[in-house]
Amino acid sequence: MKKLSIILFSGDFDRAVAAFTLATGAAAVNYQVNLFFTFWGLNVIKKKKGRSFTGKGVMARFFGFLSGGFKNLPMSRLNFLGASPKIMISLMKKRNVATLNDLLSAAIELKINLYACEMSIHILGLTKEDFIPEVKEVLGVPKFLELSDGGETLFI
Amino acid sequence: MKKLSIILFSGDFDRAVAAFTLATGAAAVNYQVNLFFTFWGLNVIKKKKGRSFTGKGVMARFFGFLSGGFKNLPMSRLNFLGASPKIMISLMKKRNVATLNDLLSAAIELKINLYACEMSIHILGLTKEDFIPEVKEVLGVPKFLELSDGGETLFI
Amino acid sequence: MKKLSIILFSGDFDRAVAAFTLATGAAAVNYQVNLFFTFWGLNVIKKKKGRSFTGKGVMARFFGFLSGGFKNLPMSRLNFLGASPKIMISLMKKRNVATLNDLLSAAIELKINLYACEMSIHILGLTKEDFIPEVKEVLGVPKFLELSDGGETLFI
Numbered sequence: 532m533k534k535l536s537i538i539l540f541s542g543d544f545d546r547a548v549a550a551f552t553l554a555t556g557a558a559a560v561n562y563q564v565n566l567f568f569t570f571w572g573l574n575v576i577k578k579k580k581g582r583s584f585t586g587k588g589v590m591a592r593f594f595g596f597l598s599g600g601f602k603n604l605p606m607s608r609l610n611f612l613g614a615s616p617k618i619m620i621s622l623m624k625k626r627n628v629a630t631l632n633d634l635l636s637a638a639i640e641l642k643i644n645l646y647a648c649e650m651s652i653h654i655l656g657l658t659k660e661d662f663i664p665e666v667k668e669v670l671g672v673p674k675f676l677e678l679s680d681g682g683e684t685l686f687i
Numbered sequence: 688m689k690k691l692s693i694i695l696f697s698g699d700f701d702r703a704v705a706a707f708t709l710a711t712g713a714a715a716v717n718y719q720v721n722l723f724f725t726f727w728g729l730n731v732i733k734k735k736k737g738r739s740f741t742g743k744g745v746m747a748r749f750f751g752f753l754s755g756g757f758k759n760l761p762m763s764r765l766n767f768l769g770a771s772p773k774i775m776i777s778l779m780k781k782r783n784v785a786t787l788n789d790l791l792s793a794a795i796e797l798k799i800n801l802y803a804c805e806m807s808i809h810i811l812g813l814t815k816e817d818f819i820p821e822v823k824e825v826l827g828v829p830k831f832l833e834l835s836d837g838g839e840t841l842f843i
Numbered sequence: 844m845k846k847l848s849i850i851l852f853s854g855d856f857d858r859a860v861a862a863f864t865l866a867t868g869a870a871a872v873n874y875q876v877n878l879f880f881t882f883w884g885l886n887v888i889k890k891k892k893g894r895s896f897t898g899k900g901v902m903a904r905f906f907g908f909l910s911g912g913f914k915n916l917p918m919s920r921l922n923f924l925g926a927s928p929k930i931m932i933s934l935m936k937k938r939n940v941a942t943l944n945d946l947l948s949a950a951i952e953l954k955i956n957l958y959a960c961e962m963s964i965h966i967l968g969l970t971k972e973d974f975i976p977e978v979k980e981v982l983g984v985p986k987f988l989e990l991s992d993g994g995e996t997l998f999i
Contacts, residue, residue: 533836538997540861545726549696552806556828570857619810626810650864654938656933662830672868679995680845683835685694685842686861686997689992701882705852705998708962712984775966782966839991841850841998 534563536675541687542571544631545619550687551634558641565678566638567670569648572687573655575635576645576662586602605613644678646670690719690838697843698727700787701775705842707790714797721825721834722794725804728843729811731791732801732818756779795821800834802826846875846994848987853999854883856943857931860867862999863946870953877990878950879982880962884999885967887947888957951977956990958982 535557539550550566558564568576572666623630629637638645647662659669668674691713695706701841706722724732779786785793794801803818805827815825824830847869851862870876880888901967935942941949950957959974961983971981980986 533832535832538861538865539995540999541857544698549694549726553694553828557832560829560832562832570861626812628806628810642751654934654940656938662996672865672873676845676847676872676874676995683832683840684995684997686999687696687839687842689988691988702852703881705850709850709984713988716985716988718988778966782968784962784966839988839996843852843994843998 532561533557534565534679536565536567536679536682536684538567538569538675538684538686539575540570540573546687547572547575548619548623548631548634550685551631551638553685554643555629555634555637555641557611558638558643563682564638564641564643565675566643566644567646567648567675567679568666569651573647573651573662575631575656576647576666578661578663583636646675646678688717688719689713690721690835692721692838692840694723694725694831694840694842695715695728695731696726702843703728704779704787704790706841707787707794709841710799711785711790711793711797714794714799719838720794720799721802722798722799723802723804723831723833723835724822725732725807729803729807729813729818730820731787732803734817734819754820762781768796802831802834844873844875845869846877846991848877848879848994848996850879850881850987850996850998851884851887852882854886858999860931860943860946861906862997863943863950865997866955867941867946867949867953870950870955875994876950876953876955877958877987878955879958879960879987879991880978881963882890885959885963885969885974887943888959888978890973916936927946958987958990 535553537550537554539547541547550572552562554566582661620630645663645666647659647666647669647671652658652661652669659666691709693706693710695703697703706728710720710722778784778787801819801822803815803822803825805825808814808817808825815822847865848863851859853859866876866878876915891959932942934940957975958980959977961969961977961981963980964970964973971978982990
C-alpha cells in the first residue's frame with residue numbers, strides 16, 4: 532500500500548487547504564495517509580469549544596487557542612491585496628469545491644490517520660482532550676518516522 | 688531514472704528561486720523533474736499579459752493576476768529589513784547567478800515537466816490558456832502522485 | 844541505515860525549531876541526518892560574531908548578518924497576536940524542552956551533517972569562514988541530491 536505522510540506545521544488557512552486536498556486526494560486512490568499536526572497546525576484539530584485558557588494568557592494568545600473554527604485561520608498572505616479566508620471560502624463554495632470543514636470530514640471518512648505532535652502539546656501544557664476525538668494518537672518524531680517510512684513525506 | 692517532484696505552493700520570489708534552483712540542478716544531473724504549480728505558485732507560470740480580469744474583481748485581486756512578471760512576486764519576508772526581490776535580483780546579477788527568468792528558461796530547455804493544479808485553476812475560473820504554453824498539463828492530486836511516485840517530493 | 848535530509852530555507856525561529864526537532868529525533872533513532880542550510884536558513888549557522896559587513900550595506904541588511912544568535916530569529920508569525928521567540932523560548936524552558944541552542948548542540952553531538960548552500964553563499968559574497976566550524980561542507984544541488992538519495996527529504 533502506497534503511503535503519503537504530511538507534517539502540517541502551518542496554521543495558515545490556504546496551506547491547511549493544500550494539506551487536506553493532498554491528503555484526501557491520496558486517500559481517494561487508496562494511499563495510506565498520515566497527517567501529523569504540529570505547532571500552528573494544531574489549530575486545525577483543536578476542539579471548537581475547548582477549555583478556557585483565561586489565566587494562562589501567554590499560551591492562549593500564543594497559539595490562538597481562545598477562538599476555534601477554520602474561519603479563524605489566517606491566510607499565509609493575510610495582508611496581500613486583501614486576500615482572506617472569507618474570500619477563498621466564498622470562491623470555493625461558488626465553484627463547488629470542498630471547503631476546509633468538508634475536507635476534514637472527508638479525511639475522517641477516508642480513515643486518514645490524524646496525529647498530534649507530542650512536543651508542541653507538551654510545550655503548551657495541553658492534552659489529547661483539547662483536540663477533536665478523531666485524533667488517533669499523540670506522538671513524537673521517532674514514532675512518526677516509523678509510520679512515514681517508505682512513503683512520500685511533505686512538510687507544509 | 689531518478690526523480691524529483693516539487694509542489695510550488697508559494698508565490699514568494701525567494702521560494703520560487705529555491706524551487707527552480709533545485710529543479711534545474713536536478714535536471715542537470717539527469718533527474719526527471721516535475722514541477723507542480725498550485726495556489727500562489729501559479730503566479731510564476733501565468734502569461735505576462737493574460738486576459739483582463741476587470742469585472743472579476745475578487746479573483747483578480749486575490750491571486751494578483753492583473754500584473755505579471757517575476758519582478759512582481761513578493762519576498763517571503765517582504766517587510767524584513769528592507770529585503771526585496773529587486774535587491775535580490777541585483778545581487779544575483781552581480782554574482783552572475785541565474786535570475787528567476789533565466790531559471791524558467793533553463794527549466795524549459797532542460798525539459799522539466801511543468802504542471803498546473805486543476806483544483807486551484809478551477810476555483811479561480813481560469814483555464815490552461817491563462818498560463819505559458821510550456822505548461823504540459825493541468826492535473827489533480829491522483830495524477831501528480833502517480834508522476835512523483837518513487838522519487839523525492841518537496842512542498843515549497 | 845535510514846536517512847532523513849532537511850533543506851532549511853526558512854530563517855523563522857519556529858521553523859528552525861521544527862527542523863532541529865525532527866533532525867535530532869531522527870538521529871536519536873539512528874537515522875543518518877543531513878541538514879542543508881540555504882537562504883534565510885543560513886542565519887542559523889552563522890558565527891555569532893562574524894566579520895563586519897559595514898560598507899556592504901545591502902547584503903548585510905538583506906540577510907541580517909549584522910546580528911547573530913537564535914534570539915534574533917523572527918517567528919513565522921511575528922505580528923500575529925504578539926507571538927515572539929522570547930515567549931516561545933520561555934515556554935520551552937518552563938517545560939524543560941530543549942531550546943534552539945540546545946538543539947544545535949545536540950545536533951552536533953549526534954553527528955548530524957551540517958551543509959551550507961553554495962549558491963546562496965556565493966550570492967552573498969560569503970565564505971565557509973562566516974559559519975560555525977561544525978559546518979561540514981559548502982555544496983550545491985547535485986551533491987545534496989546524491990547525499991539525500993534514498994531517504995526522506997523535507998523542505999522547511
